[in-house]
Amino acid sequence: MAMEALGRLVDACLGAVPVDLSSAAVTGKRVKLRDAGGVTILVIKAAGTAGDDPTFTLQQHTAGSGGTSSNLAVIDHYYLKSAATLAGTEAWAKVTQAAAATIADPGGAGTSAESQQIIAIEVDAASLSDGFTHVSLNVADVGTNAQLGAILYLRRDLHVERSPEKLAASL
Numbered sequence: 001m002a003m004e005a006l007g008r009l010v011d012a013c014l015g016a017v018p019v020d021l022s023s024a025a026v027t028g029k030r031v032k033l034r035d036a037g038g039v040t041i042l043v044i045k046a047a048g049t050a051g052d053d054p055t056f057t058l059q060q061h062t063a064g065s066g067g068t069s070s071n072l073a074v075i076d077h078y079y080l081k082s083a084a085t086l087a088g089t090e091a092w093a094k095v096t097q098a099a100a101a102t103i104a105d106p107g108g109a110g111t112s113a114e115s116q117q118i119i120a121i122e123v124d125a126a127s128l129s130d131g132f133t134h135v136s137l138n139v140a141d142v143g144t145n146a147q148l149g150a151i152l153y154l155r156r157d158l159h160v161e162r163s164p165e166k167l168a169a170s171l
Helices: none
Strands: 010-020 036-045 055-061 069-071 075-083 093-100 102-104 116-124 134-139 148-158
Touching: 010 036, 010 134, 036 134, 055 116, 075 102, 093 102, 134 148
Parallel strands: none
Antiparallel strands: 010 148, 036 116, 036 148, 055 069, 055 102, 055 134, 075 093, 075 116
8 A cells, every 4th residue: 555645745734724814814823844844835715805915924933832933034936826716727827026924915916806816835944043943824804805715734844754643733
């Protein structure tokens, strides 16, 4: 039997449950990178109303809760699937930007709110500052109109391979 990817290559944990991004800012849960080579952060968002374009901010932390937090300005590119209605036939588009901790209006042109999107952000564990062990992705309040979204963390390049049921908690 072939080894499965979960526990060998990746571990998954929730950064934010599906939530209405217009109800308030979303503070993403912190995921530790101490035992992984990095994390792929997936944002899944529904279409909303024009002008309610989301802004995402990547942070690094010295602990799973409390500790010191700061913005992590390493996002120089991300990958995007975007359409009025995602059908599963869309190709990934690579979006480049000057290294920053934020992605504002993913895909640009002031129209990201009107699209369903999947956004993938790669963060290498080596890019964290000394003493920082965790990352999180936050979403600013998008405005007054409903727009659903969720965040999923895929810790990758696990240092210790285990069967999924024996993986240590990622948060």
